[in-house]
Amino acid sequence: MTLINKIDYYNIESLLSEEEKMVRDTVSDFVNSEVIPIIEKYYHDEKFPFHLIPKLGEMGLFGITLPQKYGCAEMNNVAYGLAMQELERGDSGLRSFASVQSALVMYPIYTFGNEEQKNYWLPKLATGEKIGCFGLTEPDYGSNPGGMVTHAEKVDGGYLLNGAKMWITNGTIADVAVVWAKLDGVVHGFLVEKGTKGFEAPEMKGKHSLKASVTSELVFQDVFIPEENLLPNSRGLKSALMCLSQARYGIAWGVVGSMMACYDTALEYAKSRKQFSKPIAAYQITQEKLVYMITEITKAQLLNLQLGRLKDKNQAKFTHISMAKRNNCEKALDIARVAREILGANGILNEYPIMRHMNNLESVKTYEGTHEMHTLIIGEDITGFPAYDN
């Protein structure tokens, strides 16, 4: 057992409740024993470790904050964040799976669905018996999803869906897709079930990043969606963006796990690797790098904790979440690169987790709102001027 999850320079642990610590430590044990020993191979083979899904479900890691009556743990947002941090300390692909299932599938069904939809889907998604995905981004509409071309048309007993989505985590393996499409010019959420006629979800291959995660296209050709599969309380793009806020929150915490893995690897390496007369950790340039890392980790931890406490009081604004997502992803990537430098040539080997985290973080920095878009979101918030077309 490693104490890596105790990278805690400011004793932030003292600000956590007993059950928050217990969640972190339980997920940490799980990641140390079940994820880290196998993940390099799955990453190399471009495979998602499916066998972990029932275990994640059994532990209650899907839909952590949702009510117990739907089979969820009903824990607070800090516990949710800590769980994401530990999963991503294993691999961003694994955290992405949990993020999508929780924030982008269970959350919208819980928030915009009716009672039948919640009772049917949430318990099955909570155990991992059913897998979900979220379709918003399109080939030509990424940062401006409002321009989407996917649309639904009212027909007898339901809707006819046409269009295509891209960069969809879990798409190919999902039993249900939460798909956003325009109906009479207004964006609505639809539940599209696997196997529905006209619906295809081919996997996207050739990724250099998130290789232990399934990424897909979703293609809809005259797909009939029964009336009862419309999410009745979703109205406008805002509903989809609310889901993204949930997911971004999980990412802000998750990438701290990647930071910890890279920092811990670099620190241990620097202490044992000797060049000239002493360990490289004894040289000032290496120390500067390590100090940069632990300082950024500490700042990110504090940002996340306060964000989580605000979220639990319903006081977190989406702009707050943007700041944590933007900062933490950028710093995580910087830390991964600096860690690789400390390891020198060894840093590129899969004997160490650094290059895998670095490659993953290139995606994480871009998905769920690019670094640039989060800059503009916060920029508009503090200046009052939107710097993008409305």
Place this chain on the structure above:
Amino acid sequence: MKIAVCVSHVPDTASKIYIGSDGKSIDQTGLTYVVNPYDEFAIEEALKTKEKFGGETVAISLGTDANKETLRKALAMGIDNAVLLKDDKYRDSLSVAKALADEIKAQGAELVFFGKQSVDFDNSVVGQLTAELLGYNCVSVVVSFSLDGNKITCEREIEGGKEFIETSLPAVITAQKGLNEPRYASLKGIMAAKKKVIIEKPALQSENFVEVIAMKRPPTKQAGRIIGTDVSAVPELVKILHEEAKVI
């Protein structure tokens, strides 16, 4: 049937241990504590036995308020109740066993699981002593356990092989690695554990027969010596192992 499981709160196995200023105790600075790893097998077996035959499970730990963390984890894994026998003084193994036996008797537990040893002081005797004090049967270092009515069948590890044992309730079983795969606490379990009350009682007092007079770190390892790098070094190596190291 009531099933008890005795759990110990021990320094994390990844911790670096330093000796305290008194020269006979562990320096607590910066130490984190965990559930004794062998006790996790004991907890899992108690849970599995309850799931199969019904009944009630209780976790018992002897120590200070800090032990509540370990009891909380047992509850989060699914144990029904928890008892903390409070005491902050040094105890030898027999004194620990007496306090545990007293509580097990009070609980009326017929089946008791222990880890085969706790990884802090490694005396590996508390389970057996407790069984003796209670007049229960005892099987130690168990890697397989099954219960059929009153009959217990166990497999235990012995040097270079396995031993198969039959005994009957009431009994104490001490768990070895391999007995089962301890489950992870679930988040729902953690929430449920939060609502449960850990019962606190003063531990039965008794005299110590063993006293720790000093603790020492193992001697620092000497640097290795390279005799040679190919086959030609073998005769010299054998000679040194025989005459200097005296290991062959």
